Each structure stands twice: as C-alpha cells, then as structure tokens.
Amino acid sequence: MNMIFDQEMCTQCGICTEICPIGIIFQDAQNMPYVPDNMGYACTRCGNCEAFCPEGAISPLFKIEHSVPDDAVLPDITPEQLGLYMRKRRSIRNYKDTIVDRATIENILDIVRFAPSGVNNQPVHWLIVHDPEKVKDLTRLTIDWMREIVASDTPNPIKPVMQGLITAYENGKDPICRGAPHIAIAHAQEDNPMAYTDCIIALSWLELAAPAFGLGACWAGFLKMAATSYKPVIDELGLPEGHVVQYAMMFGYPKYDVCNIPGRLPSRTIWK
Incomplete structure (x- = not known):
C-alpha cells in the first residue's frame, strides 16, 4: 500500500476517514489523514478515498490504470433518460x-x-x-x-x-x-x-x-x-x-432495432 496524502492540497475535511470502508484512515493531531503502518496491509485498493476527496489530495499510486473524470464530457443524465x-x-x-x-x-x-x-x-x-x-x-x-x-x-x-x-x-x-x-x-x-x-x-x-x-x-x-x-x-x-x-x-450488432418496450410485472416489494 503506497497511499500519499498531499499536505498542501488537503483541507483536513475528514471525508476520507469516513468514506474508507475498511476504516484504516485516521487523522492526526493536526487533522491530517494518515494510515497507521500496521494497517496498510488491509487496504483493498477500492479507491474510495481518492474518488471522494474534493481536493484531489489523495494519490494511492496503486499502479492501476484509471481514467480522470472531465466535467466537459460528463453531462447530467436525467432519471427519465436513464430509465x-x-x-x-x-x-x-x-x-x-x-x-x-x-x-x-x-x-x-x-x-x-x-x-x-x-x-x-x-x-x-x-x-x-x-x-x-x-x-x-x-x-x-x-x-x-x-x-x-x-x-x-x-x-x-x-x-x-x-x-x-x-x-x-x-x-x-x-x-x-x-x-x-x-x-x-x-x-x-x-x-x-x-x-x-x-x-x-x-x-x-x-x-x-x-x-x-x-x-x-x-x-x-x-x-x-x-x-x-x-x-x-x-x-x-x-x-x-x-x-x-x-x-x-x-x-x-443486432439484426433488428428495438421499437417498443414490452410490459413487465409490477415490482413485488415488502416494506418494513
């Protein structure tokens, strides 16, 4: 595990400590995030800390290729469009x-x-x-x-x-x-x-x-x-x-185009 927290970019917001699913990111006396030496092995490389850091201050450096979101190519998709x-x-x-x-x-x-x-x-x-x-x-x-x-x-x-x-x-x-x-x-x-x-x-x-x-x-x-x-x-x-x-x-490639949406049974849901 080779996680880096950029001290100049970090605003000590604490989001990474809350978002880590394994709970191995802590904050020191100055509220800077860190991972204890004896806990690094538990990191699953999920990238949650990197994904949710609003300042982009976390660089896991996992040597795994990833893409960087670009707001210019991420238009909002409405629920109706997605549905x-x-x-x-x-x-x-x-x-x-x-x-x-x-x-x-x-x-x-x-x-x-x-x-x-x-x-x-x-x-x-x-x-x-x-x-x-x-x-x-x-x-x-x-x-x-x-x-x-x-x-x-x-x-x-x-x-x-x-x-x-x-x-x-x-x-x-x-x-x-x-x-x-x-x-x-x-x-x-x-x-x-x-x-x-x-x-x-x-x-x-x-x-x-x-x-x-x-x-x-x-x-x-x-x-x-x-x-x-x-x-x-x-x-x-x-x-x-x-x-x-x-x-x-x-x-x-489909031979025919989808022209209609067939019906389905209603959702069968139990609420408690």
Missing part, C-alpha cells in the same frame, strides 16, 4: 454478420472493469472469442455434449429440451449462440468463492453498456453449462490453469 435506456435493454438473439472491431470491445471492457466486486477483489478475467468460426465450433461442441446427454442415462435439468435444440441445429439453425459473431467468457480462479457473483455483475455491466456502442448481447446459458462439464468445450476454450468459466455471453 428509458435501461428499459430498452433486450436479450438479442438475431445478429448481423458484421464483425465488431477489437477497439470497440476493448472500450466496453474498459468500462466494465469498474464493475463492483467483493472486497474489491477484481477476480474477473475475459476470454473474447472474436473469430465467428470459433463461435460456430463452440456451438457444434455444445450440441455434441447434448447428444451425449440425450443418449445416456445422465440426468440433466434441461434434458427434456435438448432433442429439440439438436434437431434445430441439424436443420441449419444455431440454438446455442444464435448466430452471434462473438462470445465473451468471464472466467476466474476456481477456488474464489465470490468469483461467480462478481463475474455475473461484470457481464451485466457488459450487456447494459453494449447498446451505447450499437451492440446487443444475450446470456449464453447452454454454452456455459457445456463449458463447465464437457471436456471438448473446456479444451477448446483453453483457459489458464485453475480457471473455470463463470458465465458466457453472446454479442454483436
């Missing part, structure tokens, strides 16, 4: 053949890396299957997995629908990746108990950010199931040692 944007989010299952360039995907992931994670552990790693032919390979292997399940006595919660998916594939359809040109695989260390939740949060951010770039996405549940149990799919992905697939998402 409309989020309500128009749809699971996209029909895609154009157009390839999404790597720079666009990297820009989305640059946003997604700021998604919250437990104790700021940031366990999420990405595998982007960018080659559409490799996406087709994953579809084929997932269908092979289903064929083996159908032909065996192995129980599986989606076994009743597998034959229909196999038939659709044999008739030229892609019921697994829906013809998407790309797949995003969120993976992490197998022994990290918080990794699954953190990966789901990160993928949710990816799906929500995608329409701002003209893209659409959909959760690839069938592929995820095959990727966690079927060795040919696991081998095809070739994740680092000790890493497992937490979840998968297909994405690309």
Whole structure:
C-alpha cells in the first residue's frame, strides 16, 4: 500500500476517514489523514478515498490504470433518460454478420472493469472469442455434449429440451449462440468463492453498456453449462490453469432495432 496524502492540497475535511470502508484512515493531531503502518496491509485498493476527496489530495499510486473524470464530457443524465435506456435493454438473439472491431470491445471492457466486486477483489478475467468460426465450433461442441446427454442415462435439468435444440441445429439453425459473431467468457480462479457473483455483475455491466456502442448481447446459458462439464468445450476454450468459466455471453450488432418496450410485472416489494 503506497497511499500519499498531499499536505498542501488537503483541507483536513475528514471525508476520507469516513468514506474508507475498511476504516484504516485516521487523522492526526493536526487533522491530517494518515494510515497507521500496521494497517496498510488491509487496504483493498477500492479507491474510495481518492474518488471522494474534493481536493484531489489523495494519490494511492496503486499502479492501476484509471481514467480522470472531465466535467466537459460528463453531462447530467436525467432519471427519465436513464430509465428509458435501461428499459430498452433486450436479450438479442438475431445478429448481423458484421464483425465488431477489437477497439470497440476493448472500450466496453474498459468500462466494465469498474464493475463492483467483493472486497474489491477484481477476480474477473475475459476470454473474447472474436473469430465467428470459433463461435460456430463452440456451438457444434455444445450440441455434441447434448447428444451425449440425450443418449445416456445422465440426468440433466434441461434434458427434456435438448432433442429439440439438436434437431434445430441439424436443420441449419444455431440454438446455442444464435448466430452471434462473438462470445465473451468471464472466467476466474476456481477456488474464489465470490468469483461467480462478481463475474455475473461484470457481464451485466457488459450487456447494459453494449447498446451505447450499437451492440446487443444475450446470456449464453447452454454454452456455459457445456463449458463447465464437457471436456471438448473446456479444451477448446483453453483457459489458464485453475480457471473455470463463470458465465458466457453472446454479442454483436443486432439484426433488428428495438421499437417498443414490452410490459413487465409490477415490482413485488415488502416494506418494513
């Protein structure tokens, strides 16, 4: 931990001492913030102190690349605008053949890396299957997995629908990746108990950010199931040692525009 408090810029407001989620920032006799030597190890590098310092007097120096907000490019978003944007989010299952360039995907992931994670552990790693032919390979292997399940006595919660998916594939359809040109695989260390939740949060951010770039996405549940149990799919992905697939998402340019917002059940809320 290499946190620096700029004594000339600091106004001794005390916000950093209140905002630190671990409670390791204190104020000395002159109200200057400091971290005791025996507490620095507990810092999670969440950056709260840096983010909420009104004077910009805190420099954690974590050697982690970060962006600096610019008021000129941060217009206010009204609740109505945000609500409309989020309500128009749809699971996209029909895609154009157009390839999404790597720079666009990297820009989305640059946003997604700021998604919250437990104790700021940031366990999420990405595998982007960018080659559409490799996406087709994953579809084929997932269908092979289903064929083996159908032909065996192995129980599986989606076994009743597998034959229909196999038939659709044999008739030229892609019921697994829906013809998407790309797949995003969120993976992490197998022994990290918080990794699954953190990966789901990160993928949710990816799906929500995608329409701002003209893209659409959909959760690839069938592929995820095959990727966690079927060795040919696991081998095809070739994740680092000790890493497992937490979840998968297909994405690309939507073939059709979202024109309307379908209804949903009202919020079911208990107030106490």
